[in-house]
Amino acid sequence: MTSPAPRRSRLAPSEAIRTTCPYCGVGCGVLLGRDGAGRIAVKGDPDHPANFGRLCSKGTALAETLGLDDRLRAPRVLGHETGWDTALDLVAARFSEVIREHGPDAVAFYVSGQLLTEDYYVANKLMKGFIGSANIDTNSRLCMASSVAGHRRAFGTDTVPGLYADLEEADLVVLTGSNLAWCHPVLYQRLVAAKAARPAMRVVVIDPRRTASCDIADLHLAVAPGGDAAIFNALLAEIDRRGATDTAFLRHVTGFAEALAAARASDPAESGLSPAELEAFCDLWIGTPKVVTVYSQGINQSSSGTDKVNAILNCHLATGRIGRPGMGPFSVTGQPNAMGGREVGGLANMLACHLDLEAPAHRTAVQAFWDAPAMPERAGLKAVEMFRALGEGRIKAIWIIHTNPVVSMPEADAVRAALEGADFVVVSDITECTDTARLAHVLLPAAAWAEKEGTVTNSERCISRQRAALPAPGSARPDWEILAEVGRRMGWPAAFGWSSVAEVFAEYAALSGVAGALGSDFDISDLAGIDAAEYDALAPFVWPRNARKNGGRFFGDGRFHTPDGKGRMLPVTPRGPESRPGAAFPFRLNTGRTRDQWHTMTRTAKAPRLNQHLGEPYCEIHPEDAARLGLGAGDLVRLHNPLGAVIARAAISDAVRPGEVFVPMHWTAETASAARIDTLVRAVTDPISGQPESKGSVVAIERFAAGWHGFAVSGEIRPEPEAPYWTRLRSASGWQMELAGSDPAPDWEALARRMFGLPGATAATVTDAARGTVRIALHEDGVLRAALFISPRPIAVARSHVVAAVGGPDAVRVLAGRPGADAPDPGPTVCACLNVGLNQICAAITSGQASSVEAIGAALGAGTSCGSCRPELAALLARFGTKGAAA
The missing domain is CATH 3.40.228.10 (Dimethylsulfoxide Reductase, domain 2)
Known part of the structure; x- marks a missing residue:
């Protein structure tokens, strides 16, 4: 089923623009429009064949991620704003100089599944066809x-x-x-x-x-x-x-x-x-x-x-x-356009349209199509190799686009050191507030989701349009334009002379016809003559799309794309992870994702409701292991191995096996003090694919001896915490933080003023020396600007109540930490789509109002949107329900 032709990509109050979600590889269709108050509204596209109108919690909250507060609006060179001509001239000149002095393999591109296919195509053409190196790889190397x-x-x-x-x-x-x-x-x-x-x-x-x-x-x-x-x-x-x-x-x-x-x-x-x-x-x-x-x-x-x-x-x-x-x-792929990147040859060992870089006939065909001066004859450096080469000085210049390797790569501290010592680092991104962007010599402002045009391919090979609904802020530009302009300035104006993204797609489709003639499965040559209007109206379709085959499945007929046309079975000898637990490092470390966050949280952390379900880095550990280590609920733990150390909240659960722990991979130096879990992951790779082993490292674990714990809230001014352990995330009224340290501050009020940037605010302080607690509210003209709660134990306050008080008149009453009886505390968020809290759900269960997951949905709405909270609802029913019923 395909969606009807969309309207033109100009936002008006009565229109809905059909686009695609920028998160996982499901490739959900999204409708963008305006609500009754004129604000951007997001809904699932009921006609898109991937989701038929459904969105997950992240997709549902997309409108909340469109704020411009941290957006990069102009190019920056060594931290100073400059014009595009200055920045792009510098990029082109430095890359050309390195190539001239050290050869094409001394430069590299590290790109991302966040790119649209047209962006990916231009980057691949520039590096492989004109620079003449295969040193272009993608963060998709880390996932598929x-x-x-x-x-x-x-x-x-x-x-x-x-x-x-x-x-x-x-x-x-x-x-x-x-x-x-x-x-x-x-x-x-x-x-x-x-x-x-x-x-x-x-x-x-x-x-x-x-x-x-x-x-x-x-x-x-x-x-x-x-x-x-x-x-x-x-x-x-x-x-x-x-x-x-x-x-x-x-x-x-x-x-x-x-x-x-x-x-x-x-x-x-x-x-x-x-x-x-x-x-x-x-x-x-x-x-x-x-x-x-x-x-x-x-x-x-x-x-x-x-x-x-x-x-x-x-x-x-x-x-x-x-x-x-x-x-x-x-x-199933992890990123919105991991498949598109694979199709255009975004990996270091592939050519566009699923052609083989090391097959002479394929290289010759692509070189002739591009009229390219040089083509590499061997695979380039894969991600882990690429950053090792950068650290060793073999790569002199690198361009990183829409990814955050200082957080997401294994041995992340070594990656950071490589970038810190590199000769020339260019980063294209939508914000300067990432661990990687802060290390760039040149920062280039890119257009974001809802601001750019192009296509993506989801996990079932469905190509969909991504459409713009908003203007890019400042002078931000689409990535394909930035890359093409550098190609022109490096001396290839004709090869990179497109005037629209539709022209890039048409060229790509035409090249796929060349690939199809060579036996490639990826052939969308029916679209080689597409014009701007047809591209604008392009409905989702499953490739291939050519004179021989349109959509459908592969290999059921027994025909494969091998030289003899037969499928191949391979002898497999199982082997476990290279690292083995032992006396020094007895725990196997597993890493992965949480429900409501995405990659390194650059987008999702802007949506307050997505920060409420699991708002801290955590370490899932079996009860037997927790007992042996003397850990209790809410304790902090320090995970370490020879590569580094991480601090996370203990989550004691029999969902993991004894001797194994799980820690999410989303946290960065922007959002936590010490939670970049990939610092502990060894850069061991599959010898064939080059993919790192992200779930096989080993660690030691010990209780983090916290002498005090803190919870803090503030308004729009971003707080700067002073503590060995802290997390910092967006809240509904500004910011919220969790903190902990070994030694108490000599002056909590002075620390609060520094942390919140409120030196002249009036302070209301409540101290209980017997319990060791301190509560501070900073207010101006009776309006609460920030609050800090300190205790020897993890903070027990109604966090949603305290967050909601910021900016309001309850400048002193907030220090109670809980709402009055007339305003019950909803509790931690369980359903992020509809903002339903734990206390609300438990009340509905224990009162007998809800005895099934469906009844909870009918009463509160929880579980009726994306449904990903339904397992948690069932667990709550089993725990608190009179009959332990679960749907």
């Missing part, structure tokens, strides 16, 4: 490079075989290394609805943690770290033992005997599962022909990620369960 490598080994090309509809048509869906409920909530809700409509459908979750996705699981397999390949090898051996192979389909596949021999030689115990658990899984998988295996970062982010992918693909190829309705392996 192993899937790319596995696809290419098995299929001959990086192709996702299936469609989202397969999740609804399958009788069994396996989620492995994928917390779909939190990381791809709208897709998860499609699965929930399908299971509700067909109760016979089964869902299996393979994950070391018990996650929200287990809410609908018929079977949860708590796999050992690195044990995924052992599971699927055991499955392949059992498929053969039970005679469940598809002998007709195997005529289109090579390598079956070798893959089977490796599977039989594997030890199933390496999976961490019992024989009974493995048997139950094999019974379900083998006995259910219509099976889809969904996998994501838990598979990819591994030093053996490519082998894990191929172990999954082997099972589907052996049974012919691929490329048919309700059947197939399905890689």
